[in-house]
Amino acid sequence: MSYCSKLVTTLKPYIPGELPESPDIIKLNTNENPYPPSPKAIEAMRRAINDDLRLYPDPESRALKHAIAKRHGVDDDRVFAGNGSDEVLALSFLAFCDPDAPVRFFDITYSFYKVYASLFRLPANIIKLNDDFTVPLDKCLQNSGTLIFPNPNAPTTIALSSDEVRFILENNRDCVVIVDEAYSEFGSDTAIALLPEFENLLVVRTASKSHALAGIRVGYAIGSPALIKSLDCVKNCFNSYPVDRVAQAGAEASMYDDEYTAAVLEKIKRTRDRAVLKLREFGFACPDSSNNFLFVTHPKMNALDLAAELKRRRILVRHFPAERIDNHLRITVGTDEEMERLYSALGEIFS
């Protein structure tokens, strides 16, 4: 007999990017930062490995939240911290969505949103992106039901300007608007500056990408104290201590090391902008990107075949088997050396 809940039978889990068995594989499939974390973060984590690990972490992650607040120039009570931005997003669905007002997101977007909606039995209103994957602003103005979108959008890499986000916010004053800025430090406008004007705005961020700390699981949200209080309430009904001692110490130190983070971001952006040109030379359609990844399609070769050819050459990229984008690939920006290996592999494949 089956012992699972009826809910489980309805779920289609998010599938994370493949984890290679061998270390010599070039991993351009999960948008990790190709550079190491800040040496100050490494040092802080080493210091945190001590006998105090027998003790629970601070359930409120106060020192970490303070560092995040300082970094973004906001008060501490505007910050929430969780186990990666995925946990922050999941808890947001519980904190801000109701069954009687469908949550709104794009048809092509971070695919976890749809999963959260099913997990928490929340109906969704899907907003169809334009044919060129730009956002149809006029379809984002219902002012009912939480609206959530990544900026830049994922995996399309297309970003909204600050003015466009403001326009959305001005027309959705009665519901929560969540801007998922996992990648915004790679070059798009941020909505953080709009926070004083909009009590209903929640900006979600992560230490995984720009801070190169995917391994320790820290995500955060910035919003009005009222929104943060709701998130805290839900978090304290789920798991008192989701961010461990080592993660709190590492992310805190990284938040203070702006110089290192800025230098890493600069390097990635340079490599990325060159990659856009290179991939276009190979015949790819590749829009400009303000992420640490590119979203490409090739007129002469099917995306799945291309991913397989790259994998044969020990390079992993990401393919999403979803409508409208199943002939696209998402390619993470690696180091210059890794990208050179990608270009020579593509040279072989298209020769």
Added chain:
Amino acid sequence: MSYCSKLVTTLKPYIPGELPESPDIIKLNTNENPYPPSPKAIEAMRRAINDDLRLYPDPESRALKHAIAKRHGVDDDRVFAGNGSDEVLALSFLAFCDPDAPVRFFDITYSFYKVYASLFRLPANIIKLNDDFTVPLDKCLQNSGTLIFPNPNAPTTIALSSDEVRFILENNRDCVVIVDEAYSEFGSDTAIALLPEFENLLVVRTASKSHALAGIRVGYAIGSPALIKSLDCVKNCFNSYPVDRVAQAGAEASMYDDEYTAAVLEKIKRTRDRAVLKLREFGFACPDSSNNFLFVTHPKMNALDLAAELKRRRILVRHFPAERIDNHLRITVGTDEEMERLYSALGEIFS
């Protein structure tokens, strides 16, 4: 205007034990292990602090699960790992409970169960413990709706024998039975030996208490492959990577260091058994305990007053403002030195 979900307005979060500001306070309020983690775990975590922290952890925690499986003599596909046993328990409510079959738990039990039920909008059937806080076995036989209980029960410290747990399982074959064994390594029977007989049994454990790793957040469940698969499905709909790289490494190493864990458990049990006698000398009603804490009440002094008097003397203990137990205190077993300080404080208070 209020932007929180209707759900949030109904929630009463779990309140974790107080975190002292000063390091010289004796913390007997959150059932942490008074001894440090295994030196092998510390070493493994130190090794894990490296540039690979830029990469995501293994979402499946395979090496950790293998170590857990080895430790308990089960196959790897019978193990699930999560961010502390609280996350494992929360996900279990989603994986195994349905709105049409109320989840069952005791009126006096781990207070998070009630919180999970509200968070996921699941009705509950409350089973009232006997007046002496023993479990009324005849009231646990409905064979409908998931049944969840800690063994030993918390905070009462009263344990069911393996035969009693088997009796419950034999009479609940059509629903999931979750035995929360967070404290069972401190001396109670375990249900792990019953796993081959009962496909509907899930045993939940944690590295926080017996392994002295509360700071890194690792909990796990052992059950039939079908139950584990349901938990995996729910976890992959919530957060792909809840257990970070450092936590996976530390808990894995600790699972292999049986010798160290056994020695620590032995020390705590000796201190605990002596503490039971000492507290009875002070006039407390204090049942024998197979946990790392005691559950006491005093005929001459109100529990809240006593907690305040202890706090004035820089000793924290835990009080639960809940019906039937609001004149009790939960006291964690510390080191011998810490317990001596508790006894002298009690000597002062009752002099």
